[in-house]
Amino acid sequence: VNELWLIRSPSALSRAVGSDILVTAPGREDVVRLGGTAGAVWVLMESPQTISSLVDALSHRYRAAPETIAADVERLVSELLEQGWAQSVADGDD
Amino acid sequence: MAMTDTAGLRRLASRIAGFGLEGWSAEPLGVTDRAWSPLLSTLALERLTGLAMAAVDDGWLSLPGDLAEEELLESQGKSMLWSLSLERKLVTLAEVLESARIDVVVLKGPVLAHTLYPDPSWRPFGDLDLLVRTRDWDRTTALLGTLGMRRRLPEPRPGFDKRFGKAAAFIDRDGAEVDLHRTLTPGPFGLWIDTDELVDRAISFEIGGRRLRRLDDTAVLLHASMHASLGWRPPLLWTLRDVAESARSGRVDWRDLGALAARWRVSAVLAHAFRATRSTLGAKLPAEAASFATATPRRRERRLLESYTTDRRRRGGTALATVQALPDLRSRASYVWAMLVPNREFMATRTGSPRPSYLRRWGVPLRWLGRRGSASVGR
Numbered sequence: 001v002n003e004l005w006l007i008r009s010p011s012a013l014s015r016a017v018g019s020d021i022l023v024t025a026p027g028r029e030d031v032v033r034l035g036g037t038a039g040a041v042w043v044l045m046e047s048p049q050t051i052s053s054l055v056d057a058l059s060h061r062y063r064a065a066p067e068t069i070a071a072d073v074e075r076l077v078s079e080l081l082e083q084g085w086a087q088s089v090a091d092g093d094d
Numbered sequence: 095m096a097m098t099d100t101a102g103l104r105r106l107a108s109r110i111a112g113f114g115l116e117g118w119s120a121e122p123l124g125v126t127d128r129a130w131s132p133l134l135s136t137l138a139l140e141r142l143t144g145l146a147m148a149a150v151d152d153g154w155l156s157l158p159g160d161l162a163e164e165e166l167l168e169s170q171g172k173s174m175l176w177s178l179s180l181e182r183k184l185v186t187l188a189e190v191l192e193s194a195r196i197d198v199v200v201l202k203g204p205v206l207a208h209t210l211y212p213d214p215s216w217r218p219f220g221d222l223d224l225l226v227r228t229r230d231w232d233r234t235t236a237l238l239g240t241l242g243m244r245r246r247l248p249e250p251r252p253g254f255d256k257r258f259g260k261a262a263a264f265i266d267r268d269g270a271e272v273d274l275h276r277t278l279t280p281g282p283f284g285l286w287i288d289t290d291e292l293v294d295r296a297i298s299f300e301i302g303g304r305r306l307r308r309l310d311d312t313a314v315l316l317h318a319s320m321h322a323s324l325g326w327r328p329p330l331l332w333t334l335r336d337v338a339e340s341a342r343s344g345r346v347d348w349r350d351l352g353a354l355a356a357r358w359r360v361s362a363v364l365a366h367a368f369r370a371t372r373s374t375l376g377a378k379l380p381a382e383a384a385s386f387a388t389a390t391p392r393r394r395e396r397r398l399l400e401s402y403t404t405d406r407r408r409r410g411g412t413a414l415a416t417v418q419a420l421p422d423l424r425s426r427a428s429y430v431w432a433m434l435v436p437n438r439e440f441m442a443t444r445t446g447s448p449r450p451s452y453l454r455r456w457g458v459p460l461r462w463l464g465r466r467g468s469a470s471v472g473r
Binding site: 025 | 170
């Protein structure tokens with residue numbers, strides 16, 4: 001996962017509500033609410049990102065040491081991939 | 095004047111509806127504790143909670159405390175959940191219709207949210223609007239029925255929809271409404287529009303990874319203007335914002351818009367929408383729109399527009415205008431017959447009574463005749 005370029009699934013439908021993001025997709029009944037860092041990750045993943053680029057952006061935004069947030073970002077991205085809200089792309093140009 | 099009266103609330107909501115547009119008043123707006131509760135209801139009804147959230151984030155709009163901000167957030171959250179659930183249905187529905195080889199064009203909410211507004215959360219919507227060709231009307235309504243959608247109001251007379259109707263509303267099991275359109279507006283202006291041409295001109299856009307079809311940007315502005323001018327009186331604020339967003343998209347072919355307006359006799363409708371957008375939202379529209387707003391449309395168009403925008407509407411003015419706009423005596427007679435003597439099922443659903451009164455329905459045309467009679471005697 002660390003080496004992959006990741007992006008939101010094209011089938012995902014989302015809306016911002018304050019700092020949270022609501023996400024769903026056609027054919028699914030569930031709607032997930034991504035708050036705080038998860039919402040920020042979702043916004044960044046509008047264009048292709050790697051785990052490192054996400055960690056860099058978030059550490060800058062929240063003024064936190066990269067090593068403090070890296071594990072959380074990895075866990076979150078793995079979850080987004082598992083649940084089909086995100087997918088990997090060939091490279092950062094997609 | 096207290097800001098909690100109807101006019102005061104509309105002024106407040108109008109300023110929020112104009113948020114960020116060129117020409118809008120950037121002087122910060124503070125809402126008092128007293129005005130907040132009715133204003134929130136107005137914002138929800140006028141589908142302006144997304145714009146209000148953006149205005150609060152920007153610092154231009156200040157609410158009376160944290161509780162008010164939480165209430166706005168909650169209201170916006172509800173409308174976004176509903177919009178998302180409609181978008182899910184839209185993708186599924188479009189797939190079914192396309193697989194039946196029905197050309198379907200998505201109108202209004204989802205199109206405007208995704209292709210015109212800076213952020214789709216600024217443009218909530220309450221239902222789905224789909225346009226199909228008249229020749230596909232029967233197949234589409236039948237298909238919606240097989241999907242478990244129930245028609246809200248039956249057809250007044252067999253064949254009425256395809257000859258005179260604008261749209262039919264269908265409800266699914268979750269209460270979601272799909273307005274199936276055959277044209278863009280009820281009455282004469284809707285009859286003069288060439289729906290096949292609109293469908294032929296349609297372009298694609300993407301929702302949920304699916305390519306769907308929508309009106310091209312010039313037709314989007316035409317439709318937004320018709321909706322703003324002819325939909326409600328006074329125009330709903332979000333419909334005026336739609337006009338402003340589509341006019342400033344930079345993608346409108348103004349010469350083409352002028353040609354369509356002339357051919358479909360909607361120049362007065364466009365002028366009315368542009369003037370209302372400018373005066374209500376304080377928005378400065380592109381110079382091309384300003385020239386529409388100042389043009390003097392034909393007298394007949396203006397008269398017909400008045401059947402929607404004045405008190406004549408409440409007295410059956412739109413139906414009367416439709417009669418006058420129909421091309422021949424036979425279609426006029428069919429229309430009048432369907433209006434005066436719709437079938438029992440239509441009447442029962444419309445009135446909510448198993449034994450509906452035709453006499454009450456005939457009250458409006460009888461009053462017309464009464465007035466005409468006394469006018470003749472007076473002469």
